[in-house]
Every structure is written in structure tokens, then in C-alpha cells.
Amino acid sequence: MNRRIAALSMLLVTSWIAVLSAQTDAQIARTNGFRAKTVAHEAGFRVFIVPDMEGMGSAVDSREILAGNETPAYAGRSSPDYWDRFRLLLTKEVNATIAGARVAGARSFVVNEGHGGNLFANILPWDLDTAAMLVRGFPKPLVMITGIDSTFGTLMFTGAHANAGSPGVMPHNFAFDAFTINDMKLNEVGINALIAGEMGVSVSLVSGDDVLIEETRGMLGKGFVGIVTKRAVGRSAAITYSPAHVRTMLRDGAAEAVRRERAGGIPPFTLPKPYRVDFTLRASYPDSVVTGVKALREFKLEQTGPRSFRLVTNSAREMGYLLDGIEGVVLR
């Protein structure tokens, strides 16, 4: 049963792991080439949106948010009929967020798939607001915030989920059982907020279950607009609201979020440098993941336990690249 709960809460996990040899110089050069690319700059107030699925309205079960094709280990872990319905709901949530931001004056929108289902390709491009640029697919350089830079006025997370080990719906945190920076526990929103914070971009909106919103307040403070899309009553059960109601909340929330940003009301999330990043890979992973992480030779990792590592760095972006590297070990 414990294994099952772990399995349910796992989004980016698989027992199917290719044992990786150390990165070659050619691989690193190729990756750096991709990292150097940018999203075209547009005029006007720019919004970067990261839609995840666990925290979206109505979703309670991993079968609703997985396509089943992520790796062979995911076969049978999806209800295709459900996932299809939830793709449309997801797309509409993003559209509502964009619509709200637009009302408050935002003019440029980049949406970066933050959910690993179907390997980061959940949104229906044909149904997405036509003004949005969509970053989709895997692997991509900064998993959840690929393409963000200092030209963005704000960062929004929709459908986010609570941290690994918390009593939220489908809680997890990348590939980790534990993740801290300078001893501060961070969830996925917190980690990405720091990367963006270093570029001067602050988080103005977070939507997800009640547990996620509360824990994120503890990390980022009161500045952002928090939208409770559902109240968790189990890891796979929740008190939920009509998708139409959730979209209304997102629309109103995004408008308020942009107003707050434009009034200069939300400071970027920062932590003192150097960052001491400590993480423990999930106990449910096979040892080959540990081996694979050790082989990421472009990062100076210190192993601090059987599955625990430390990175000391002055660059949150570098930490983001490390996350991408680890995600690659897990998903490839």
C-alpha cells in the first residue's frame, strides 16, 4: 500500500531507467546550445504562466493527468478518457488566467507546460488563447520555467501541487523526498520562484489545493494571489468546485495579480547566496537513478548520504539546470 501511495503521488517517476554514463563534452555543448535560446521579446506587460495539473480544478487522481505513454512504466497508469477531458479543462484554465491578466493590462503571454504527462504536452494548442506562445515537450532546459527572463513582469503557477510528504492531493516535489535551500524547505513553486526571483521576476498568482496555498504562503509570503481550487480530503480525493467557477476565480485572480505587480507590490523571492541546495532522491527510485545523478559531471555535487546530495552555488539558474539534468535521468 505504501508503495501504491508512492506510485500514485509520483508524477515524474519510473522504475524504467537507462543507466547513464557520464555526460560527454559533446552532450554538454549541445545542451548549452539549447539553453542559450530565448523566447522572442514582445512589447507590453509580459506574463509567464506555468500550468501544472495536480492542483487544477476537479483533478484528484493520477489517472486523470497521465497519458500512460510517458515511459513504459506508465503504461496502464492512465485513464485515457479522463486525461482527454482534463486536457481541455487545463487549457481552459490557462485561457481564463490569460483573459484575467489581459483585463489588467498584460499584453504578452508565454505558457510553459509544467506537467510531465504526455511528456510535457498536455495543453491543446488549437484551443489555447491565440496570443500565447506555448513551450511544450521534453526535455527542455529549465523544466518548469523554460524561456523565462528578466523581461517578464510576472510569473504565475496554476494547478500546482503540495510538497512531497504533505497532506495535499497528489503531493510530490520533482524527483525528491526532501529538498531544501539554506535549510528552507521549498516545493516546486518555491524552487522556481527562486530561479525567477534571481532575474527580478516575482510570483503573483498560485492556484492549487488548500494545502499547497498554505505551504506556499510560508515560503513566498503574502504577496501573491492564492486561489484554492479544491480542498484536499485525501491524496486522491477533494472537495471540488465547478470548472466554470474555478475559471472565474482564475480570471479574477489573474487580473488582481497583474494589478499588484504593476503597482510594484510584490517583491521577487530571494535567498542569501551562496545557495546550499540539499536534496534526497526518492526512496522509491532504483539505485540506477543515484548512479545517473552522480554521472551529471557538469555539476559539482557532493554526496551527503546514500541518496542525498549537496550543491553549493551562487546561481539559481544553475540549480534549475541541475533539476533538468535529474529529470532527464529519471524520465529518459
Add this chain to the structure above:
Amino acid sequence: MSRRLLLAGVLLAPAALTAQTAAAPRDTTPPAAYFGVTEYQLARKKLELDMQRGGFTVYIIADMEGLASAVRNGTEMRPELRGGTPQHERFRQEMTDEVNALIAGARAGGATQFIVNEGHGGTLFRNALVELLDPEAILIRGYPKPIVMSTGLNPMVDGLMIVGAHANAGSPGIIAHNFAFDSFTVNGKVLNEAGMAAFIGGEMGVPFLLAAGDDVLTAETKEMLGPIETVTVKTAVSGSAAIALSPARVHQLLRAGAERAVRRAKAGALKPLVFEKPYRVRLCLRRQYARDEWVRTTVGRFEGMTADGGEGCFAYTTSSAEAVGNLLNEIEWTVLKP
């Protein structure tokens, strides 16, 4: 895992497809350690945050066996992924339509808030089509959830309804069963699933207003709960055959019944189901569970449980109906375990 899913379907569905419990090694973690089992008070507090003050709130339990025209478990109540057929999708829509009809009727009768709790395990309590459900409804979905069919129920609720309900275990209704039990009584009174919700709500002062299902279900529920509104959507002519009204006609009846039920409740004509305390609960596990030694002994070890009579029969005495709800939950965990 797939076996566990299969069993999950078995529990709130028919007694027929059960033999899978034996083989594999068991995780014998005590049920209290399972997420959700002891969370019922927290779930109630969370729902109370959404409760409207000063209006009239209806709490609707949505099951599936008693839906218009539904007769067969294997094909209609279960999704393709778990051995069912695509027909299940049509009945998900029917369930959504019937809940919407109840909400429309209740609204016409003066109700102002609508909470819908998924009561059917077919897709692990994720049956309603969320985008087609009345947008004013709060929907409690997913599994596991505390006090499965009464999650979050609280004294601010003004009335309970059940739609798609099925008749009690052992009765001649369609897909008749009762949680994990062959029989369940409180102070000697027989309760079906609707009756158990009425019992838990009754202690909080919440009256039961309406039950919809086949003729056996509506008759037995009236006998248990008194002159509530009922909507008979079909007449059972076997455990898997019925004389069925048109779904469209059923929706009209549900709308009219819900409107009447709310009007009657507002006039004080429908009373909560109240039992004398302490409650003497007597239950007998469904036969295949009773025969399973591990299930039998685990259930027997729950605090306050004493063996009573036949194999797999237990007595439990308490002064809290919510505690009985929690007990149902723990038993459910136990029988659902791989």
C-alpha cells in the same frame, strides 16, 4: 494494483464478483495508518469553510446502480479500463443529468447550496462529468475519502438526498448490496446505504429528504426513514433486469420530487432519523469477506468490536454516529486491501 482496483469496484458494487481476495501476500499495516482513515473530522472542517449561512443546503449522494435504465453491473457500472465497457461513459452522463435534475428541483423549492458526494466506486468515486454538472454544485470526488458516502457531512446541511441508490444486501433489488456487509443494524433496525447516511446525518439534526432508485430501494428506504420523498425510476424484475421509465421522464420526476422534498423540509415536515444512545451496531461482513480469515480478524480487532454470533458478525456500541461512519471507513480499507 490492478487487483486492488478490481476489488475497489467490488465493494460498492455487486456481491457477485468477489473471489479475488486470497492469494498475494498482504500488507498488514493497521488501517489507522492509512491516509484518510482518521481524517473525517478534518474533511468536515474543510467543507464547513464552504458552507453557506442562512440559506438551504442540500447534500446529494450520487450512486449509480439505481440510475434510470441501469441494470447490469459488469457492462454499465464499470469503466473499460477495469473490465467494463464504453457504455459506462453513458451512465456517467446519466448520473450527472440526474444530479442536475435534483439540483434544479431543489433550487425551485428554495434550496440555495448544493453539495454532491460521489458515492459509486466504479471509477474510484470519479463518475460525474465535472464540466456538465450544475456549476453551483460543490463536488466531493476521488478515493480514498473519509466516511465514503458522507464525507464532510455537517450540521449546517439542511437535507440529504440520494440518487441512483440501490436496494439493501439480500433484497430482490437491482445490483443489491450494502457496503461490505450482508447485514447492518443499529438498535435492531436494518439500514441500507441510504439509511446509514440518514443515521450519521440524523445525529447532526440533518433530515433525509429524498431517495431515488428502483422500486425495492424506494420501498425499503421509506420503511426505514418514514415518509420521505421517493422517485422510483424502474421496477426490478430480477437482480439485473427492470421495467424502466424513460430517462427523460425520470429527470422530470426527480425535479418535481426534489422541489417537493425541499418545500416539505422547509415546512418542518421531514425529521432527522434519531436513535436512542448508545447505538448498538450489529454487522455481518459479506460472506466472502467473512470467510477471509485476515479480514475477519482485522475487523475483529478494531477498538470496541466484539464477536457476535455467526462467522464475521460483530457488535459495536458507541454514542457517536460519526464514529460508526469512521468504522465503515476502516472496514472498507480492510476489505479493499490487496
